Amino acid sequence: MGEEKKSQRATRYVRPAVTRFRLMLVMSSELVGDNDWPYKQARVQLREQGATEWALNFFGSDTPQAIYEIGEKRADLAIVNPAAPVTLAFRGQGPFKEPLPLRAVTVIPSLDRIGLAVSKRTGITSFPAIREQRFPLRVSLRSHLDHSVHGGPVACV
Numbered sequence: 001m002g003e004e005k006k007s008q009r010a011t012r013y014v015r016p017a018v019t020r021f022r023l024m025l026v027m028s029s030e031l032v033g034d035n036d037w038p039y040k041q042a043r044v045q046l047r048e049q050g051a052t053e054w055a056l057n058f059f060g061s062d063t064p065q066a067i068y069e070i071g072e073k074r075a076d077l078a079i080v081n082p083a084a085p086v087t088l089a090f091r092g093q094g095p096f097k098e099p100l101p102l103r104a105v106t107v108i109p110s111l112d113r114i115g116l117a118v119s120k121r122t123g124i125t126s127f128p129a130i131r132e133q134r135f136p137l138r139v140s141l142r143s144h145l146d147h148s149v150h151g152g153p154v155a156c157v
Helices: 002-012 016-033 065-071 084-091 127-133
Strands: 042-046 056-061 077-080
Touching (some): 065 077
Parallel strands (some): 056 077
């Protein structure tokens, strides 16, 4: 019984370094989750206590900057959305002049959607009709100019 109580006490205690780290992550998560909060990009850096250099750098972004952060060894792990520009960077295609030293760890499915809408008055009912009628289109993209759809694959089409 005494050993069980000691084990329970040990699992309830969390070192101050762990508390600080978790608190920073939770606070950051709450801020980013607020629709009115403008700062949505995240960087997490880890090092030993007392060290002057950061040992690990994680970067979460929806811009191609994350790809360059990995390629130029300023980040060790990055999340990039959408994933297509990572393939271009790996192959050295599109806006990437040469292959970057990247490896995909996983792809996380997301609810990114592309919608195409035309006014009923156009008579357009299919993709081929757009091509056949050479119908002029206006394209609307995200308002963030550093997002992947502005500087990545779309720019290469």
